[in-house]
Amino acid sequence: MHYPNGKKVVNNEKFLSKTNRKQEFSNRGMTLEEDINTANAYYRDTEKAIIHKKPTPIQVVNVHYPKRSAAVITEGYFKQPSTTDYNGIYRGKYIDFEAKETKNKTRFPLANIHAHQIRHMKSVAGHGGICFLILRFSAHEETYYLPAETLFQYWDDQFDGGRKSIRYETIRKEGYFLPFHYLARINYLAVIDKLYFQIGGE
Amino acid sequence: MHYPNGKKVVNNEKFLSKTNRKQEFSNRGMTLEEDINTANAYYRDTEKAIIHKKPTPIQVVNVHYPKRSAAVITEGYFKQPSTTDYNGIYRGKYIDFEAKETKNKTRFPLANIHAHQIRHMKSVAGHGGICFLILRFSAHEETYYLPAETLFQYWDDQFDGGRKSIRYETIRKEGYFLPFHYLARINYLAVIDKLYFQIGGE
Numbered sequence: 001m002h003y004p005n006g007k008k009v010v011n012n013e014k015f016l017s018k019t020n021r022k023q024e025f026s027n028r029g030m031t032l033e034e035d036i037n038t039a040n041a042y043y044r045d046t047e048k049a050i051i052h053k054k055p056t057p058i059q060v061v062n063v064h065y066p067k068r069s070a071a072v073i074t075e076g077y078f079k080q081p082s083t084t085d086y087n088g089i090y091r092g093k094y095i096d097f098e099a100k101e102t103k104n105k106t107r108f109p110l111a112n113i114h115a116h117q118i119r120h121m122k123s124v125a126g127h128g129g130i131c132f133l134i135l136r137f138s139a140h141e142e143t144y145y146l147p148a149e150t151l152f153q154y155w156d157d158q159f160d161g162g163r164k165s166i167r168y169e170t171i172r173k174e175g176y177f178l179p180f181h182y183l184a185r186i187n188y189l190a191v192i193d194k195l196y197f198q199i200g201g202e
Numbered sequence: 203m204h205y206p207n208g209k210k211v212v213n214n215e216k217f218l219s220k221t222n223r224k225q226e227f228s229n230r231g232m233t234l235e236e237d238i239n240t241a242n243a244y245y246r247d248t249e250k251a252i253i254h255k256k257p258t259p260i261q262v263v264n265v266h267y268p269k270r271s272a273a274v275i276t277e278g279y280f281k282q283p284s285t286t287d288y289n290g291i292y293r294g295k296y297i298d299f300e301a302k303e304t305k306n307k308t309r310f311p312l313a314n315i316h317a318h319q320i321r322h323m324k325s326v327a328g329h330g331g332i333c334f335l336i337l338r339f340s341a342h343e344e345t346y347y348l349p350a351e352t353l354f355q356y357w358d359d360q361f362d363g364g365r366k367s368i369r370y371e372t373i374r375k376e377g378y379f380l381p382f383h384y385l386a387r388i389n390y391l392a393v394i395d396k397l398y399f400q401i402g403g404e
Contacts, residue, residue: 050325052285057257058275073260076275083254087289089298092330094291123252128294 030185032101032136032143036086039184043090049189051088051095057081083120084131090189091197094129096121097188101136107165108135110158118155121148130192135175137168144175145191232387234303234338234345238288241386245292251391253290253297259283285322286333292391293399296331298323299390303338309367310337312360320357323350332394337377339370346377347393 030038036053043049062075084098098121100112113133124131131148146166154166176194181187193199232240238255245251264277286300300323302314315335326333333350348368356368378396383389395401 044325047325047328050322050329050331055257055259055281055283056262058260058262058278060258060260060278070279073275073278073280076260076262076278077272078275079257081257089296089326089329089331092296094294094296096291120252123246123249124291126249127252127291129252129291 032099032134032186035143035185036099036134036188039181039186039188040086040088042184043189049088049090049095051086051090053086054081054083080114080116082116084117090130090192093196094124094127095192096124096129097132097134099134099136101138103138104165105137105139105168107163107167108137108171109165110155111164113151113155118152122152125149125152130196132188132191134178134186134188135171137171140168143178143186144171145178145188146171146175147195150174234301234336234388237345237387238301238336238390241383241388241390242288242290244386245391251290251292251297253288253292255288256283256285282316282318284318286319292332292394295398296326296329297333297394298326298331299334299336301336301338303340305340306367307339307341307370309365309369310339310373311367312357313366315353315357320354324354327351327354332398334390334393336380336388336390337373339373342370345380345388346373347380347390348373348377349397352376 033053040049040051040053043051057079058073059077059079060073060075061077062073064072064074066072084096086099087094087096089095098113098117100108102108102112121131125148133146133148133151134143135146136143151166154162154170156162158164176191178186178188178191181190190200235255242251242253242255245253259281260275261279261281262275262277263279264275266274266276268274286298288301289296289298291297300315300319302310304310304314323333327350335348335350335353336345337348338345353368356364356372360366378393380388380390380393383392392402
């Protein structure tokens with residue numbers, strides 16, 4: 001039973017933007033990135049894990065140095081990340097993951113992930129790291145933990161006549177639903193506890 | 203015996219800038235960051251480890267979106283990193299380190315490291331990660347691996363009447379000299395092998 005039980009939890013109202021007030025029984029109003037940052041801050045504060053988002057890589061082309069104030073970047077470009085967005089340590093193990101949000105109701109298009117990210121994730125898995133994807137279907141207000149090994153299977157299949165996406169129904173079955181957690185918002189370490197440390201569970 | 207044996211290795215000439223050609227028997231001409239990036243690329247290519255430099259954190263304030271070309275950041279500021287610069291996985295263990303270069307001949311001033319970086323490193327060590335500092339005395343053309351635990355000791359001492367720096371002689375004794383390595387340039391994993399995996403040695 002990896003899929004949600006349909007239960008919703010009251011959101012912390014102060015996090016809700018005006019347009020989302022009416023959806024106060026949902027997790028809406030925060031982006032997936034904000035939710036994961038909240039989880040990571042909670043994990044650090046409670047000394048459960050040390051996991052950070054890597055800064056967005058930027059190619060700095062021009063910098064202006066005004067007198068008596070901070071250097072200003074006047075020309076820069078966003079670069080494509082060569083790795084995943086998040087990594088760190090939990091229970092002594094190396095953790096590495098990517099987070100993706102889709103508005104698509106029926107499937108997660110694999111084009112959302114870059115080939116070099118898959119290469120990186122395969123290397124990490126090969127070195128004994130815990131690697132996964134956090135996936136949000138914003139239309140369903142649902143977030144899932146998808147083990148990297150499952151992702152690799154569908155990724156590789158697309159070059160062998162398979163689909164260019166993973167069906168929503170597949171992710172419900174093969175992923176792990178992440179229910180709203182009051183403090184962490186997205187308590188993804190609970191899935192790692194279950195999968196790798198035989199702690200907790202349903 | 204952690205200190206150098208005085209042997210120098212011929213540098214790869216193509217890496218040397220014009221002004222440094224005369225120093226072709228040394229490791230000069232490459233910054234510490236370039237050397238570590240070379241080591242990390244070598245480790246990834248040979249599947250020894252997956253270690254990356256984190257991108258420099260930048261606060262993006264203004265972005266211009268020209269038609270038919272890439273978004274241009276027109277105003278941005280360098281932010282102070284809240285963690286160390288490098289992390290990854292080696293032999294299944296989480297690796298986390300910072301690299302610093304000093305022109306000082308006699309000591310490494312502790313002001314080169316930020317309090318929040320020390321906090322981060324202490325957390326990492328507490329969670330069972332392998333944590334250290336790579337330190338280059340550019341005037342001596344010498345690079346050392348300093349275990350985080352040694353760094354913490356001198357860091358904490360400065361608030362208890364101790365020195366605001368670590369002496370060069372202390373680092374020669376308590377750190378591990380990193381000799382020039384033809385492929386990796388700075389083969390810091392060899393020190394980790396010795397300290398944590400009882401592999402290799404002098």
